[in-house]
Amino acid sequence: xxxxxxxxxxxxxxxxxxxxxxxxxxxxxxxxxxxxxxxxxxxxxxxxxxxxxxxxxxxxxxxxxxxxxxxxxxxxxxxxxxxxxxxxxxxxxxxxxxxxxxxxxxxxxxxxxxxxxxxxxxxxxxxxxxxxxxxxxxxxxxxxxxxxxxxxxxxxxxxxxxxxxxxxxxxxxxxxxxxxxxxxxxxxxxxxxxxxxxxxxxxxxxxxxxxxxxxxxxxxxxxxxxxxxxxxxxxxxxxxxxxxxxxxxxxxxxxxxxxxxxx
Numbered sequence: 001x002x003x004x005x006x007x008x009x010x011x012x013x014x015x016x017x018x019x020x021x022x023x024x025x026x027x028x029x030x031x032x033x034x035x036x037x038x039x040x041x042x043x044x045x046x047x048x049x050x051x052x053x054x055x056x057x058x059x060x061x062x063x064x065x066x067x068x069x070x071x072x073x074x075x076x077x078x079x080x081x082x083x084x085x086x087x088x089x090x091x092x093x094x095x096x097x098x099x100x101x102x103x104x105x106x107x108x109x110x111x112x113x114x115x116x117x118x119x120x121x122x123x124x125x126x127x128x129x130x131x132x133x134x135x136x137x138x139x140x141x142x143x144x145x146x147x148x149x150x151x152x153x154x155x156x157x158x159x160x161x162x163x164x165x166x167x168x169x170x171x172x173x174x175x176x177x178x179x180x181x182x183x184x185x186x187x188x189x190x191x192x193x194x195x196x197x198x199x200x201x202x203x204x205x206x207x208x209x210x211x212x213x214x215x216x217x218x219x220x221x222x223x224x225x226x227x228x229x230x231x232x233x234x235x236x237x238x239x240x241x242x243x244x245x246x247x248x249x250x251x252x253x254x255x256x257x258x259x260x261x262x263x
Contacts, residue, residue, distance in 0.1 A: 063076070
């Protein structure tokens with residue numbers, strides 16, 4: 001399992017990777033919603049009333065082994081994954097999903113930035129196919145909760161206002177996420193879907209199921225020079241260094257306009 005020092009180095013590699021991106025993969029895109037794709041039966045069971053239903057409460061469950069096998073939250077922390085990645089052309093979530101044909105969309109600002117949540121960096125990885133680029137996982141906790149106590153001990157805290165992965169634009173309710181990586185949110189509280197629907201903060205929509213997800217998650221590509229801490233002897237990339245020395249990573253500075261400048 002990664003130590004906090006390891007995760008700090010992995011986070012710095014993720015930042016360096018962002019710094020290497022060009023074109024549409026540099027900068028930020030607005031993210032009005034976060035969303036969760038599942039089967040219709042999954043959501044139907046949650047919305048069903050009575051002893052056999054979830055009564056509108058989407059309950060957390062244990063994190064699988066998706067991503068880096070040394071990630072501290074694997075099989076140790078309960079939560080719910082949400083995506084905040086948008087199509088570059090439409091600015092909306094992709095119509096396709098390997099996780100199911102039903103999508104729950106929730107207002108990103110209300111879900112992540114209205115309450116006093118905390119954020120932690122937990123993983124940076126890609127898969128062997130590498131068709132979808134790199135992923136960063138951000139854990140969101142309620143201060144004082146068991147999940148928050150666990151994350152303070154094992155993960156790297158990041159500022160909600162000043163981090164290069166996802167933030168809220170200063171003085172507004174506009175949420176922006178990095179274009180250079182796919183940002184996944186691991187939310188550690190149960191979610192009351194019925195309440196969110198009643199307040200018009202959430203909606204359901206259909207999407208096209210394009211395959212299936214692996215029950216215990218997909219393993220990380222351990223040969224990628226960008227997202228592994230170990231040195232790669234056969235890497236020919238110039239955009240990423242495998243050094244764990246934080247001094248070798250460019251520092252970044254947050255501007256009032258919520259853009260990130262590198263120095």
